[in-house]
Every structure is written in C-alpha cells, then in structure tokens.
Amino acid sequence: MIEPALLAADPPLNQAKIDISLLGSPSGVHFGDSGGRGDGGGIGDGHHGGVGDHSGPGSGPKDGEGVGWSGGPGGGGSGKITAPVLLWKTEPEYSEEARRAKYQGTVVLRIEIDQQGKPCNAKVLQSLGLGLDERAVDTVMKWKFKAAMQDGKPVVSVATIEVSFRLL
Numbered sequence: 036m037i038e039p040a041l042l043a044a045d046p047p048l049n050q051a052k053i054d055i056s057l058l059g060s061p062s063g064v065h066f067g068d069s070g071g072r073g074d075g076g077g078i079g080d081g082h083h084g085g086v087g088d089h090s091g092p093g094s095g096p097k098d099g100e101g102v103g104w105s106g107g108p109g110g111g112g113s114g115k116i117t118a119p120v121l122l123w124k125t126e127p128e129y130s131e132e133a134r135r136a137k138y139q140g141t142v143v144l145r146i147e148i149d150q151q152g153k154p155c156n157a158k159v160l161q162s163l164g165l166g167l168d169e170r171a172v173d174t175v176m177k178w179k180f181k182a183a184m185q186d187g188k189p190v191v192s193v194a195t196i197e198v199s200f201r202l203l
Contacts, residue, residue, distance in 0.1 A: 115185070116183050116184070116185045117183055119148045120180060121179075123178065124175075124178045125174055126174070127167075127198055129200060130165055130167055130170055131166075133166060133200065137202060139200055139202055141161065142171035142197070144175055145160050145195055146194055147193055148183065152182045154176050155176075157175060163200065174198065
C-alpha cells in the first residue's frame, strides 16, 4: 500500500467550478436549438436544419439538398428514399510508408452514389495521412452499389464510408 502524500491542504485548496452549459466548441453558441453557430436546428454553421455551412434541410452539398428530402440529390419525387446497397467491394492496400511506420486507423469519406450505383465526388472527412487517404479514395471509387431509389427510380445519394487500415 502506498501512503498518501497529501492528506489535507493548509489552507484548504479552492476547487474549480465548472459551468457544464459552457462545455463544447469555444466558437459555438451557448444556448439555443443549434448544434453550433447556425440557427433553426442547423448543425455547425447550418441554418433551418442544414448541416455544415448550408441551409437545410439535410446534409447535401448545396443549400436545401438533404438526403431523404424530396428536393435532395436526384430529388423531385415525393416518396421516401431508400438507401444505396453495397454490392461489391475490395479492400485497400497499405502504402509502404504507412506499413513501415506500422500506422493504423480509419479514413472517413463522404461520397455521392450516382443513379448507376457508381461512387463519385469523394471527400476525405477524417484523414490518416501517409498515403492512406489516397488508397482509401482509390479503392472506394471502384466499389459497386445498387443506387438509392425514390418512387421506384434510381437517384443520387450521399454516403459516409469508413475505411479501416489494420496491420495483422
């Protein structure tokens, strides 16, 4: 057993008081219904349900282009959008630099899936570096999907893909 080095402070120490309502992003808002500087339920700088720096609803690449909303990518219909389905994929290869460094982790990508089920417009949301981001994008761009459907017709959709790199 280790004896305590300090039983009591003389004079007593002042304990910090933490206002839980002020925790989070220092540039975020402290009150309201937004998950950031936005308003009207927006997340980040979004407005009216928008995500990121766009006006909502949804998280599409432009204002008012949220997935699941009739005005979203490939929208114009009124029915619910069904999610795309992954049909075929390959696993990415390690870059030599990452293998030598024994580097592991996950790259997160945002992709669009077109009406033919082909991935396009990849954007890295969470980077690993050491050539792994490029390997993840190159690999995912070769994947095949069944396109999202709305009113029985294929539509463009947005997906977030996690590509894990693990050494065995």
